[in-house]
Amino acid sequence: MTTLSQSGGRRLIDLVPHIVLIVGVLIFAFPIYVTLIGSTWDSATIGRGNLPLTPGGEALVNYGQAWSESHGARASYTPVRVMLLNSLVMALTIALGKIAISIISAYAVAFFRFPFRMAFFWMIFITLMLPVEVRIIPTYKVVADLGLIDSYAGLTIPLIASATATLLFRQFFLTIPDELVEAAKIDGAGALRFFVDVVLPLSKTNIAALFVILFIYGWNQYLWPLLITNSADMETIVIGITKMIGTGEAANDWNLIMATTVLAMLPPIAVVVLMQRWFVKGLVDSEK
Amino acid sequence: MQRRVIFDNKLLPYLLLAPQVAVTLVFFIWPAAQAIWQSVHIQDAFGLRSEFVWFENFQVVLSDPNYVGTVKTTAIFSVAVTALSLGVALLLAVLADSKIKGARAYKTLLIWPYALAPAVAAVLWMFIFNPEIGSLGRLLNRLGYDWDYRLNGDQALTMVVLAASWKQVSYNFIFFLAGLQAIPRSVMEAASIDGAGPARRFWSITFPLLSPTTFFLLVVDMVYAFFETFGTIHALTQGGPGKATETLIFRVYQDGVVNNDLGGSSAQSVILMVIVIALTAVQFRFVERKVHYA
Amino acid sequence: MATVDIRNVRKSYGQVEAIKGIDVAVRDGEFLVLLGPSGCGKSTLLRMVAGLESITGGEIAIGGRVVNELDPKDRDIAMVFQNYALYPHMTVFDNMAYGLKIRGIPKPEIQTRVAKAAEILELGRFLDRRPSQLSGGQRQRVAMGRAIVREPSAFLFDEPLSNLDAKLRTQMRVEIKRLQDRLGITSLYVTHDQVEAMTLADRILVMNHGVAEQIGTPLEVYQRPESLFVAGFIGSPPMNVLDARFDADGRAVAMPGGAVLPLDRPRPADAGRAVKLGIRPEHLALDAAPGASSILVELVEALGADTVVYGRLPDGESLVIRMAGLPSCREGDRLAVAPQPGALHFFDATTGRRLGEAA
Ligand SMILES: Nc1ncnc2c1ncn2[C@@H]1O[C@H](COP(=O)(O)OP(=O)(O)OP(=O)(O)O)[C@@H](O)[C@H]1O
């Protein structure tokens, strides 16, 4: 009898971590679930505030309308198709651009010796210290003076310098053995050839990991696109959602807003989940 | 640290550095310099002439009771976000790291919120806590609690704290998990052989060994709360009601973009830079290791 | 095929002089081993030949052409590294072919050359593998293959075997020897292992502190070490070195501890001179001949084929003896030992250079 109750108590204690973790998972999943469900009902149902917990029948209509039409029942919006494209261009340009210019500058700092080498390195390093938000107004002015408002260039190029990626690549390059470089020199490879034939292939994992992190960084930009984009054709999807919501009154095209939100979350979540292993390793490595 | 073997091209390294350096100069050094320049000047009404005024802009900013209020809000907000997201993440990470069934699945299910934009996180919370359309928002009201974060400043602050923390938990979780996995199994085994129970093991071994990670996350979360949560606040409360959820960065935006007060907003930018530099200096212990011993 | 001429070559790192003027002419097809203790500058010298290190002074010529200012790729040399330095992301085939591809050699020829090298090195089965899927010895062979396919004027090896275990090292040593005999390519080979040096070398260059102590065939270096350093470095256990003095008429030498060894050939010119006397452990025998010294046995090591006896002379200096066969004495024994005739080496007491032979 004693043994039985003891093992029963034990089993209960063993359940505690599961219960806590499940509650945690639910807290994170619940808002998403609500949004998914909401995107399958009509706006009146949502607006009344008693959204059922099971899917409705309006999914096709809502997503179709959000995807391609420029107005809902109550207001006009930028179609999701346009905003998704803008977000995609922004995220991809920032991610690939950061990777490209960081990997070559890290290569320069790690594999060459030249006057002012460390000065350049520190100059890049300082950018790590100040997030774009801090210097947002003067940076905005520079972009405006260059006539880059409402352009992809204005949206992306100012965010493309990356100290983190440069540091990560440099760190990795320093682990490439000297002998490998020497072997390549004797084989007849010059600096560029070595970069293309050896360094790039060896950096594949790092590039993949950084890509995930930087893609999400780019996709989730908020303040910068808010300032730089004025015209509806340039709107990114994250900005688009909050513009659709406005002040959050009940009388809103909630069905379209929720469908748009789902579509806005999908690409970054897909990238994180599909590339989870690389991304976790890369995230932790790049901050080490 | 320098490798022994190098290439001896003269021009190539400069070409390789050029894009990064150009972007840094044009979009970083130059604007930062301008912010500093503007912070010590006042422009006339037409923007034609500007006058050097020493620290007048700073004086104006810092003696504005509103600004002091914003500093207080920012402090409360960022401490709350940091503490909440660190605490929850640590709890979940310790549980998910223990040898329980389905640990992998839990990990995946807790990691993905990293992908959400702060503004999107805010929107999701609004869907739930909006007093008119949100199920929990309505529930609170029906239970007799007068819930409307759009009118009540404390509720608004609570709301942005929760939404901002909710998003940051996954980031902290990832790092705590990595930190936990770096703790050698043998240390834990030795402790349990010594008779230490789970709670004891946590406080006497896990927590101290995690302290570098915790410290690192502390700084990262502070920076997050200061800057990246702009989206959360902008999407959820627009800094209101009143100025209840106005943080420093939101005010820079408000003064610089909406009110077009360049000198004041630049002075605020400079103050923010000083704060970030201070935070980074604190973190420098880690960064230094990264730079010199990498 | 080519000669490698190293003429008064120097290397400084800032104030530090790592190579202090070395001269050696490596003959066409010769196998020269650079031997010396860690930090003596072997790698530095080799890397200067390769073009991986700039030359501070002097001249290096490969095949008669001065290469001081040439890039490694233009020197027509191939190098094998201690850690192999294989490209981790390339297959064995691509590792070997990479240098040929860069040089624009046509595909079919690359195929034949790699196939030939793979056959010589028995790597045929591994051509599609990555280095990480190979054992240490196989990686070592790929590194050799990468050098062979290039058909260079000279091979440069920097301690290619020191990452292998003892057994594999012996095996690879034999393979390298066989390969060099077969290909006949001029080779410079860095090692600090004297067995490798003795077995592989046509000639050995013994280095110490950036100076060539001696250049000679393995037997010359063993039989006539030019300096105390060489004497101590080559041979195992190392040569016994004792403080000794020629007697007044140069007919005998006084050992520490009192024994007086008569000389085969008198050295009147050195009469009364204090010298360093070198005797190899294997040249001492248990013998009560005139001039024998008495030692107290402290330690006996039975190695099977040999026995090594560590003893002390009456004045406390230690003396090591190596004898064939199983031990015939024990710790605590007193033995009389004497060197074999003609097995004495004399070195200047201050400079450590070998004294000239008796007239
Ligand atoms: N880049 C450098 N800067 C300064 N000194 C150096 C440099 N490279 C080598 N040295 C010095 O030059 C000397 C010779 O070095 P080298 O690598 O040639 O020795 P080695 O004989 O190959 O030793 P080992 O057997 O350990 O490989 C050493 O004292 C070393 O400290």
Ligand SMILES: [Mg+2]
């Ligand atoms: Mg060496």
